[in-house]
Amino acid sequence: MRAAWYTRQGPASEVLHVGDQPEPPPQPGDVIVRVAVSAVNPSDVKAREGFRPMLFPLVIPHSDAAGEIVAVAADVDPGRIGERVWLREAQWRRPHGAAARYTAVPADRACRLPGNVPFDVGACLGIPALTAHRCVVADGPVSGAVVVVRGAAGRVGRYAAQIAMLEGATVIATARRDADLSDVAALGVQHVVDEREDSVADHVLEITDGRGAARIVEVDFGTNLEDALRAVANNGVISAYASMGTPRVVLPFYDLMMRNITLRTVLVYDMPHDAKLAAISAVTRWLEDDALDHRFGPRFALDDIVGAHEAIEGGVRGVVTVQS
8 A cells, every 4th residue: 555654754855755654454453544634743743753762673654544444354333344434642652653645543543534524624623622622622612712723824723713613712813924914813712812022911801801811721831921910810720732932831830729729730641531521522513513624734645644733743734635
């Protein structure tokens, strides 16, 4: 089968190869998916660059994808053959991900894709949408609450803003670029803040009459912590899924304790299983209702997977997809 892979970590142009690899046999509990589209996430790029150790001598990258089940292991319901699916965690702790014509994944990582949803939309969902759902709802309902989403034009942030609105929250969304501000405003969020000019905390306190936000979804925890502490309400939650700007953070423990503020970190791969099931159920329902908007970046052929990875490294907005 046609596939992309690497056998050592490093720059995309030096380590990614495209060619033929054996089709994966289904292990117990697996389904075989004919991949239509995969997506490149920042975590795929980091893994290839060396952010975490390689666990296997050859890696086919990409965790998120969509396609059709074409075979199943003996212990999986054969009725799933022919089912359209979106994939999550295809390459998590496994050597062969979705940058290939076929991939094998545990059956529960192949989620039903409603018939009204194109494969390129299905490829967008895994890491960004499930991370966003966890950030928004992990600490209880947000209906009637104020939720701040930092970096709302990003892959996770954009879904987080939409999910918070769908769950009944008032959303204060932030961005830094003119195009991103326009994109976020088009989602219908109630308040959009330009981080280049304005203090997010000042806006939050003005909008909430000084009470602060019940929840803050944070894309750069360490860098934005001081502002987040001003913006979050007593008994509120700061839910962070990244801190690349300031990876090591000194916490003002007693400031947090005296206000009963919860700090939640979110890594989608090791979320509790029940949380994953709840997120998948909610996302599938919203897909059926056409309730989510998706922002696409450039599309690439598998033969140009180097360009796809370099697009992510260059900071392109929207989901970068690779046609298998």
